[in-house]
Amino acid sequence: MAVTGRIDGVPSEVWDEEVLAPQFGYEAEALLPHYVSIEKVLLLEYRRMGLVDPAGAAAIAGRLDELTPGLIRADPRDNMSDIFFAMERHVARGAAAPFAAWHVDRSRNDFQACGQLLACRENVRALAGGLLDLGRTAAARAAELPDSPMPGYTHAQAAQTVTPAFYLSALSDETLGAARRLLSTYDEIDRSPLGAGSMAGQELPWDRERMAALLGFREPQPHALVSVASRSWALAVASELANFAVVLSRFTTDLMTWSGAGFGFVDFPDALAGISAAMPQKRNFPLLERIRGRCSHVVGCATQLAFAQHGTPYANSVEVSKEAGRHLQAQFAALRSALRLAHTALATATFRTDRMREACEGDFLGAFTLANLLTLEAGVPWRTAQVIAGAYVRAAIAGDLTAATPDGPLLAAIAEEHGHRVPEPAGLLSAAFDTDKAVRVKHSAGSTHPDAVRTMLAAQDRGFREVAGQWRLRDDVAGVAAARVDALLAVGAVDGGERPGGTAERTPAGTP
Secondary structure, three states: OOOOOOOOOOOOHHHHHHHHHHHHHHHHHHOHHHHHHHHHHHHHHHHHOOOOOHHHHHHHHHHHHOOOOOOOOOOOOOOOOOHHHHHHHHHHOOOOOOOOOOOOOOOHHHHHHHHHHHHHHHHHHHHHHHHHHHHHHHHHHHHHOOOOOEEEEEOOEEEEEEOHHHHHHHHHHHHHHHHHHHHHHHHHHOEEOOOOOOOOOOOOOOOHHHHHHHOOOOEEOOOHHHHHHOOHHHHHHHHHHHHHHHHHHHHHHHHHHHOOOOOOOEEOOHHHOEEOOOOOOOEEOHHHHHHHHHHHHHHHHHHHHHHHHOOOOOOOOHHHHHHHHHHHHHHHHHHHHHHHHHHHHHHHOEEOHHHHHHHHHOOOOOHHHHHHHHHHHHOOOHHHHHHHHHHHHHHHHHOOOOOOOOOHHHHHHHHHHOOOOOOOHHHHHHHHOOHHHHOOOOOOOOOOOHHHHHHHHHHHHHHHHHHHHHHHHHHHHHHHHHHHHHHHHOOOOHHHHEOOOOOEOOOOOOOO
């Protein structure tokens, strides 16, 4: 049975090998389950419109359930290496022929757009789980180290004393924010394109509200052209994934630096370490390089996705729907892997608090505090206090002093050179350069003070629980929708779920 009357012959060998067969394979692996779900919803609509009886619809549904990636194959002669035609062929070869109106008033355009969006939603929900796992692990590790001092860096230079808890709670916060934004993006794109046809709508009275609900969508996309032409939903998701990949890459860069021999702040178990083939003394951590490399892939895929759409006509096209769409799938895979690796790295990392403390005590990280004390306790104008504090640090380094060996007379002499008398200069220096007190002198909300960090972690925990609950609701909606479709297709289901007048009832989101 021919699939077209417009073209004679079959696809050429090069066209099939380079384009059609690879595309077929990709869709069979990534989209086939979603295509089957769409076909079942279409069957329910054919039933509602009186074009097939329940037994006929159930028979076709049974044939559709047999479809697996291993069952159907790209065949240029039999199905033009098109998965849509291959599915038709499989159903047609069943014990009973499909009803005459099967696939009447249908297009591959909205069918494929819907399948891609269903796959995207599924990937987003799965990725959200990885985000939440990483964020919670960062928060759990932060809770272990709220009082341990470590240097904080600006411009690659030691700047102020912080704690590993303060730093890791920042990663936790960023991850929670990403999960929230992704949830918002998910809800924004949660509109079904099914029923748009090729671009201008369809001729039969398809109930788009009902079809959207049966597929677990919040609502149908209201505009037929937008349904098939737009891939703004893909750009929105790709942008969020790329945003977080950039953040994760930056945190990973710090771990790479701190695990290096020059710092030794962070260590990882041998099971996650690598060796040098030539330098036996080396113990490398390529795990971190892999995370950062995969984050680069995520950002690159987002760029490719945008460029593949840029300059194309606003209509359905292979360039947008298939060529560009592949980048989103690759992006999901790269970020899922990066999240899993990052989770493992954080869960198994050892934070060398002894080395961190030593680094704090070897530098004058309390100079900012000293300037504050000179102003607040000695009445030195702020900018002059900054000058005095900086001059003291310079002189102390020149005299081979450390922050742990304060020189009160030196500070007093420098202050007098700038026209100010400082009472008890040794006490000011001791207060300013006390490593343990350094994290407790911060009193503003969101600071590195252990109590402030604990407050942030408690708020983040509430946030993680709230966002996780929201994602579970969306998982439930998808699961309930799939179960309802199968139940309605079962032989003997009461009228396929129709309301009087032929309009289908829509199950509210989250309702069985």
